[in-house]
Structure formats: structure tokens, C-alpha cells
Amino acid sequence: DIQLTQSPSFLSASVGDRVTITCRASQGISSYLVWYQQKPGKAPKVLIYAASTLQSGVPSRFSGSGSGTEFTLTINSLQPEDFATYFCQQFNSFPMTFGLGTKVEIK
Amino acid sequence: EVQLVESGGGVVQPGGSLRLSCAASGFTFSTFPMYWVRQAPGRGLDYVSAISPDGGFINYASSVQGRFTISRDNSKNTVYLQMGSLRAEDMAVYYCVREAGLSARFFDYWGQGTVVTVSS
Numbered sequence: 001d002i003q004l005t006q007s008p009s010f011l012s013a014s015v016g017d018r019v020t021i022t023c024r025a026s027q028g029i030s031s032y033l034v035w036y037q038q039k040p041g042k043a044p045k046v047l048i049y050a051a052s053t054l055q056s057g058v059p060s061r062f063s064g065s066g067s068g069t070e071f072t073l074t075i076n077s078l079q080p081e082d083f084a085t086y087f088c089q090q091f092n093s094f095p096m097t098f099g100l101g102t103k104v105e106i107k
Numbered sequence: 108e109v110q111l112v113e114s115g116g117g118v119v120q121p122g123g124s125l126r127l128s129c130a131a132s133g134f135t136f137s138t139f140p141m142y143w144v145r146q147a148p149g150r151g152l153d154y155v156s157a158i159s160p161d162g163g164f165i166n167y168a169s170s171v172q173g174r175f176t177i178s179r180d181n182s183k184n185t186v187y188l189q190m191g192s193l194r195a196e197d198m199a200v201y202y203c204v205r206e207a208g209l210s211a212r213f214f215d216y217w218g219q220g221t222v223v224t225v226s227s
Contacts, residue, residue: 001169032212034212034213034214036152036214043202043217043218043219043220044152044214044217045217046213046214046215049207049211049212049213050212050213055213055215087151087152089152089213089214091212091213094154094157094166095154095166095168095169096142096154096157097154098151098152098153098154099151100151101151101152
């Protein structure tokens with residue numbers, strides 16, 4: 001199985017900050033990397049797919065980059081509604097594995 | 108509006124069985140791959156199983172292979188997960204999930220989840 005390592009697992013930031021989350025794959029996954037946001041008690045919501053394509057309706061302050069084994073999710077100018085947990089997922093091959101998540105909390 | 112509504116969760120003893128259902132609406136169900144993904148309390152997300160639009164391709168996580176069976180009834184717009192030989196580690200919220208299209212390679216809609224508790 002392909003392992004995804006997310007870092008950091010936790011970060012504390014302020015409204016207006018720029019935040020970057022990294023996801024590293026144990027082997028190359030081309031650009032088949034997806035980012036989800038999850039809030040407590042809710043199902044995940046897709047933000048970015050194909051490593052860098054913004055899902056319809058997602059604010060443009062979210063962006064993704066990378067290919068192969070290293071990927072990043074960037075949130076420019078963090079907003080109050082962005083405090084949540086973020087997961088990466090590889091869709092290169094079965095089983096579709098997820099990273100362990102990055103919890104973004106208010107500083 | 109796309110909706111995925113899971114049902115069938117509950118409390119079951121170790122070794123027991125449970126069948127989850129996911130009723131889909133708001134889209135042409137028979138053309139989308141469907142999945143089950145679970146999340147243990149306070150934990151991350153785990154892929155469980157996938158089924159192609161016509162049911163001809165099925166895949167399972169190794170942790171459930173041989174114990175769980177995914178199926179779908181396109182006439183009823185429903186996907187199922189039959190779970191057997193349940194273990195404590197199967198306890199989780201189970202989400203029914205839609206892949207955005209054939210070979211889209213991302214999930215665009217999730218159900219609200221149904222809770223499975225394995226306890227004696």
C-alpha cells in the first residue's frame with residue numbers, strides 16, 4: 001500500500017496567516033492527490049483534486065501543488081471558517097490511502 | 108441535489124454481522140463508482156471498499172477482505188456493505204462516498220455517515 005505522510009500533524013495559526021501543509025507519498029503517484037477539509041462531526045469536503053485543481057465552489061485562497069511524491073496545500077489569508085482538519089488522499093492505486101491529517105487551530 | 112443517506116449502523120457484538128445501506132438520489136446512480144470509507148473515533152479516514160458503476164469491479168481493503176461484501180442495486184439507487192465477523196477495530200463512522208465520475212479520481216459527495224459500534 002502507498003503510505004502518505006502529512007506534516008505537520010497539528011498547527012496553530014492566526015486569522016490572516018498563510019499556512020502550508022505537506023503530504024509525502026511513499027512512492028510516485030503522479031498527480032493523483034486529493035485534499036479534503038473536515039470539520040468536527042461532519043463528512044469531509046473536497047478542496048483540491050489532481051494535486052492542483054480547485055474544486056468548484058472552493059475559495060481561491062486554497063491552492064495545491066506538487067507531483068510524484070511531494071505535495072503541498074496552501075491556504076492564503078486563513079479565515080475563521082478554515083479552522084479544521086485537512087487530509088490528503090492518493091487516488092493513484094488501490095487501496096486509496098489517506099494521510100493522518102493536519103489539525104489547524106486558532107492561535 | 109445529490110444526496111447519499113446511509114442507514115443500518117448500530118451496536119453489534121464481536122463476531123456479529125451488520126448490513127449498511129446507502130440510498131442515493133439527485134444523480135444518475137448507475138454511472139458512478141461508489142465507495143465506503145470509515146473513520147474510527149478521533150482517527151483518520153480509512154478506505155474500505157469500492158464498486159464500479161455496473162458492479163463488475165470490486166475492491167476491498169486488506170483489513171476487511173473476506174469479511175465484508177460490497178454490492179449495489181442500480182434499480183434501487185442503493186449501495187450496500189455487508190459486514191461480518193466484526194471486530195473492535197471495525198468500530199467507526201461509515202461513510203458512503205461517490206467518485207466524481209468514472210476515473211475522476213476524487214470523491215465529490217459524502218453521506219452523513221452511520222455509526223457502527225462493536226461491543227459485548
